[in-house]
Amino acid sequence: MTQRPLTVLISGGGIGGLAAALALRQRGIRVRVFERATELRDGGAGLHIWTNGTIALERLGVLREVLDTAPVQQVTHFGTWRGQLFGAWPVGEFVEKYGCPTIAVERSVLHRVLSAAVSAFPDDTEIRTGAAVVGFEQDETGVTVELSDGDRVRGDVLIGADGINGTIRNGLLGMQRPRYTGYIAWRGKAELRHPKIPPGTFYALFGNGTRFTFYDVAPGVVHWMSVANGAPGGQDDGDPRAMLAQRHHGWMSPIGEILAATPPEAIIRGDVLDRAPDKRWGTGRVTLLGDAAHPITFNIGQGACQALEDALVLAEELDATDPVTALRRYEKQRRARTAGLQKVAWRIGRLGALENPLLIRLRELGMRAVWPWLVFRIAERDQIAYATRWRTPEPTRPLQKDGV
Numbered sequence: 001m002t003q004r005p006l007t008v009l010i011s012g013g014g015i016g017g018l019a020a021a022l023a024l025r026q027r028g029i030r031v032r033v034f035e036r037a038t039e040l041r042d043g044g045a046g047l048h049i050w051t052n053g054t055i056a057l058e059r060l061g062v063l064r065e066v067l068d069t070a071p072v073q074q075v076t077h078f079g080t081w082r083g084q085l086f087g088a089w090p091v092g093e094f095v096e097k098y099g100c101p102t103i104a105v106e107r108s109v110l111h112r113v114l115s116a117a118v119s120a121f122p123d124d125t126e127i128r129t130g131a132a133v134v135g136f137e138q139d140e141t142g143v144t145v146e147l148s149d150g151d152r153v154r155g156d157v158l159i160g161a162d163g164i165n166g167t168i169r170n171g172l173l174g175m176q177r178p179r180y181t182g183y184i185a186w187r188g189k190a191e192l193r194h195p196k197i198p199p200g201t202f203y204a205l206f207g208n209g210t211r212f213t214f215y216d217v218a219p220g221v222v223h224w225m226s227v228a229n230g231a232p233g234g235q236d237d238g239d240p241r242a243m244l245a246q247r248h249h250g251w252m253s254p255i256g257e258i259l260a261a262t263p264p265e266a267i268i269r270g271d272v273l274d275r276a277p278d279k280r281w282g283t284g285r286v287t288l289l290g291d292a293a294h295p296i297t298f299n300i301g302q303g304a305c306q307a308l309e310d311a312l313v314l315a316e317e318l319d320a321t322d323p324v325t326a327l328r329r330y331e332k333q334r335r336a337r338t339a340g341l342q343k344v345a346w347r348i349g350r351l352g353a354l355e356n357p358l359l360i361r362l363r364e365l366g367m368r369a370v371w372p373w374l375v376f377r378i379a380e381r382d383q384i385a386y387a388t389r390w391r392t393p394e395p396t397r398p399l400q401k402d403g404v
Helices: 015-026 051-060 063-067 093-098 107-119 167-173 241-247 255-260 303-317 323-352 357-390
Strands: 007-011 030-035 046-049 076-080 085-089 103-106 125-129 133-138 143-147 152-155 157-160 179-191 202-206 210-218 221-229 268-274 286-288
Touching (some): 007 143, 007 152, 015 051, 015 107, 015 125, 015 303, 030 152, 046 107, 046 303, 051 093, 051 357, 063 103, 063 107, 076 357, 085 357, 093 357, 103 107, 103 210, 103 221, 107 125, 133 167, 143 157, 157 167, 167 286, 202 357, 210 255, 221 241, 268 323, 286 323, 303 323
Parallel strands (some): 030 125, 076 202, 157 286
Antiparallel strands (some): 046 103, 133 143, 143 152, 179 221, 202 210, 210 221
């Protein structure tokens, strides 16, 4: 007797939800995606995608489309606000070593590519916008979600990919406030061509209780982030550029030029939130994915990468014979993988938030001493090498930006 294909309901049409939908469809599993926004889009910031993330994108079959826009990085720079480097990580070597590059890309570009790939499966695939999941219930044979318009939809499995405060997470684990990190991020986009921003640029600079990161995401397009300590819940009055320019006055060039080239409407302010690792992600036929399961602060650039990995592991594990057991296998694998990354990101964030001059001096000495030979090695081992499970044993040729 032929087993009926599973139908998976996905709450959330962001990068994690769409990646999961694509991975599941490629394995013949039906998907129905429900997104609360009226348009399927995901903008507002750039993404730094380490090589484990691009390996996942290659496995999903969309890396070449992303590389049509996204610059390949050769070296990532980490240093002080004055431009004195702790270390320069030659990530360009990952192409030869792992077959895929490290890149930066606009979130909206990655979202568009994933959306198009999912939509290419017209049968047994639905992406419904303006459809917020407001509740769910499950029994021994399936899961039913309730949508904001009153509609009820039945499926075999439900994936909560609706973010750090998502409905599915709250329904599974209860209403738990996320943890405020103590700092705020201002993100922006500038159209700027500058001799100090060649293709593939990445800088992360540390100051007194503040940081600034910038990288190009397309020819002549630079994404940046300014981070500073402060109380949560605040708002900027009017144009924040003067405040940001004052905060970063005297910082290395081209930070001033980047801020000056950014239109005020392109600047987004947000409190930086996360959670400590959870011991449980799901129950029965319901589980979590991406930020809903393991919110990781930007400090290690792994948020999107881990959502992509989640999608692949979920698709590998899920089967129609025993979906409940399959979900627990997925959770066991991914909790072990992501919990350590959540903790590392939190600790680096605390280092970046230091304001005491003596502690800042010790931070600079320590980073300069250990980052080039130890931290980069550990990061490669813990963040990048994991994804080699999805590389073919003998790739024909390393995948580069121009595909040659």
